[in-house]
Amino acid sequence: MSETAPAPSAGPVAAGDRHISGVPIRLDGVTKRYPGQEQPAVDDVTLEIAAGETVMFVGPSGCGKTTLLKMLNRLIEPTSGRIHLGDEDVTDQDADQLRRRIGYVIQAGGLFPHMTVGTNVGMVPRMLKWDKERTAARIDELLDLVGLDPAVYRDRYPRELSGGQQQRVGVARALAADPPILLMDEPFGAVDPITRQRLQDELLRIQEELGKTIVFVTHDFDEAVKLGDKIVVFDVGARVVQYDTPERILAEPAEDYVADFVGAGATLKQLTLTRVGDVDLVQVTTAVAGSPSAEAVAAARAAGDDFVVVLDARGRPISWPTVAELTRTATVPQTVDERLPVVGLRSTLNDALDTMLAASQGGVVVTGRRDGLAGVMAVETVMAAIQRSRTEAAG
Amino acid sequence: MWEYVTERADLIAFQAVQHVSLVVQCVLLGSLIGVALAVLVYRNPKATALANGMSAVGLTIPAFALLGILLAPFGFGITPAVLAVTFYAALPVLRNAVVGLAGVDRATVESARGIGMTRMATLLRVELPLAWPVILAGVRVSTQMVMGIAAIAAYVLGPGLGGFIFSGLSRLGGANALNSALTGTTAIVLLALVLDLLLVLAGRLTTPRGIRV
Numbered sequence: 001m002s003e004t005a006p007a008p009s010a011g012p013v014a015a016g017d018r019h020i021s022g023v024p025i026r027l028d029g030v031t032k033r034y035p036g037q038e039q040p041a042v043d044d045v046t047l048e049i050a051a052g053e054t055v056m057f058v059g060p061s062g063c064g065k066t067t068l069l070k071m072l073n074r075l076i077e078p079t080s081g082r083i084h085l086g087d088e089d090v091t092d093q094d095a096d097q098l099r100r101r102i103g104y105v106i107q108a109g110g111l112f113p114h115m116t117v118g119t120n121v122g123m124v125p126r127m128l129k130w131d132k133e134r135t136a137a138r139i140d141e142l143l144d145l146v147g148l149d150p151a152v153y154r155d156r157y158p159r160e161l162s163g164g165q166q167q168r169v170g171v172a173r174a175l176a177a178d179p180p181i182l183l184m185d186e187p188f189g190a191v192d193p194i195t196r197q198r199l200q201d202e203l204l205r206i207q208e209e210l211g212k213t214i215v216f217v218t219h220d221f222d223e224a225v226k227l228g229d230k231i232v233v234f235d236v237g238a239r240v241v242q243y244d245t246p247e248r249i250l251a252e253p254a255e256d257y258v259a260d261f262v263g264a265g266a267t268l269k270q271l272t273l274t275r276v277g278d279v280d281l282v283q284v285t286t287a288v289a290g291s292p293s294a295e296a297v298a299a300a301r302a303a304g305d306d307f308v309v310v311l312d313a314r315g316r317p318i319s320w321p322t323v324a325e326l327t328r329t330a331t332v333p334q335t336v337d338e339r340l341p342v343v344g345l346r347s348t349l350n351d352a353l354d355t356m357l358a359a360s361q362g363g364v365v366v367t368g369r370r371d372g373l374a375g376v377m378a379v380e381t382v383m384a385a386i387q388r389s390r391t392e393a394a395g
Numbered sequence: 396m397w398e399y400v401t402e403r404a405d406l407i408a409f410q411a412v413q414h415v416s417l418v419v420q421c422v423l424l425g426s427l428i429g430v431a432l433a434v435l436v437y438r439n440p441k442a443t444a445l446a447n448g449m450s451a452v453g454l455t456i457p458a459f460a461l462l463g464i465l466l467a468p469f470g471f472g473i474t475p476a477v478l479a480v481t482f483y484a485a486l487p488v489l490r491n492a493v494v495g496l497a498g499v500d501r502a503t504v505e506s507a508r509g510i511g512m513t514r515m516a517t518l519l520r521v522e523l524p525l526a527w528p529v530i531l532a533g534v535r536v537s538t539q540m541v542m543g544i545a546a547i548a549a550y551v552l553g554p555g556l557g558g559f560i561f562s563g564l565s566r567l568g569g570a571n572a573l574n575s576a577l578t579g580t581t582a583i584v585l586l587a588l589v590l591d592l593l594l595v596l597a598g599r600l601t602t603p604r605g606i607r608v
Contacts (some may be wrong), residue, residue: 075508111503111524
């Protein structure tokens with residue numbers, strides 16, 4: 001790998017001291033014509049993507065956004081134009097070598113069904129001739145990163161996994177050789193809404209840790225707003241209609257076309273723009289599973305809380321029994337509450353509200369790095385945010 | 396009949412080994428040819444159609460006719476027998492290999508290419524393993540079919556159990572004629588069953604656990 005070093009020179013870098021391992025991408029007059037078609041599928045696109053940014057490609061189906069994405073790793077060869085990754089012009093490089101330096105995630109992960117999860121994740125390191133120990137260590141590290149216990153999942157086959165888990169493995173495989181760039185082609189399109197939201201949160205968390213340059217194709221504008229540092233809105237022929245931050249695209253759509261695409265209800269879109277981490281979270285009493293209930297009850301009463309968040313050995317929330325429930329047990333129960341509403345710090349208020357409604361609860365547990373507890377958010381906080389943005393819109 | 400068999404146990408065993416050896420070798424060779432042809436054609440719809448047509452038409456050629464044609468250039472003996480048996484062995488494998496390779500999910504292939512696997516690596520490590528159960532089903536069909544065709548190859552003095560059948564049929568009514576034909580036929584059926592069992596076993600052992608049904 002010759003270019004894992006950050007290239008701070010290129011473009012504005014989002015947050016000041018954030019760790020960035022990505023490189024900038026520059027497209028220069030990239031065009032794709034298919035024989036027998038009058039209009040080019042991608043017509044003379046010039047675009048610059050800064051290192052460490054997540055850029056979302058949105059647009060109607062058939063607008064050429066996926067074609068453009070696939071030209072970045074040359075799964076589709078451009079008819080003309082140049083593609084630069086970092087300082088390198090990769091347009092004429094060996095495509096197979098190039099692709100080993102670019103992570104690629106597709107819908108349902110695109111896992112190889114005849115290989116175990118571990119083998120799938122280790123594919124690229126093996127191609128790059130890493131030694132066995134290094135590959136094995138990397139596989140475990142990555143499974144851990146995407147929230148799958150290596151001991152449990154390493155030797156399973158993809159079909160033994162849920163859709164969301166397969167998608168996580170797909171992300172782990174793409175990250176295996178620590179590529180500076182990650183291309184994602186509608187990766188979360190085939191999973192149910194709750195799982196999709198979790199996967200999105202996970203991606204945000206991973207991206208915060210790694211700072212890759214991510215190009216992400218989606219047809220879901222809410223997803224684009226939630227995940228993107230920038231959004232590119234495309235029209236037919238991959239014409240760039242607007243390329244800006246989600247906030248500005250929502251506030252000032254460049255053309256009627258964008259306004260239509262963004263959709264109505266822009267006030268409520270603020271719910272999509274505001275992150276759970278941006279609002280004040282409530283700190284609550286916690287207890288480790290298996291510890292004496294009496295201590296937890298005492299602590300909760302002292303703090304004036306009427307419930308306790310139970311954490312497992314790794315600090316991840318697993319349930320939130322009321323104080324009344326705890327007084328009936330000797331030790332804090334180990335059971336994992338499958339219906340516990342959980343969102344990440346980078347989840348949107350919209351996600352949080354969705355999760356509360358789905359669980360019929362008046363609040364959600366918020367997790368931060370490696371799924372550790374960050375606090376609790378009450379439904380009132382969401383309501384206040386809605387109220388605030390309505391007032392702003394009116395004033 | 397039992398007497399007939401016990402008296403000739405050595406000869407029957409020898410011919411049975413010859414028969415199985417001919418079939419196994421020809422099926423191996425035919426499978427290699429079939430898979431190789433399938434690899435060449437499966438990306439191209441026209442070539443695929445041609446290959447499918449060829450295997451369909453090829454299977455309708457009577458074995459007798461083919462052996463007769465092969466007699467002219469090669470004369471009597473092993474060569475025409477091997478050629479004919481290999482020809483028939485290749486056809487079901489070709490057909491199944493085309494179906495199997497075409498049936499591999501395009502998204503899986505694209506993701507293999509997308510993470511930087513070469514064409515060849517994609518074929519060897521992803522496409523062929525995923526198509527393997529279907530290809531193996533073709534090998535089983537092929538083996539069963541060719542067990543019978545190898546018997547007909549005795550007509551051109553090829554090796555194997557077909558000799559018993561032909562010598563029996565040629566002197567029907569004579570002493571032991573029926574016994575001879577029956578022995579050849581029964582032995583072929585039994586061996587076919589044993590080979591099929593072995594192939595099923597081989598399938599269990601060679602199909603990756605992740606795609607076993």
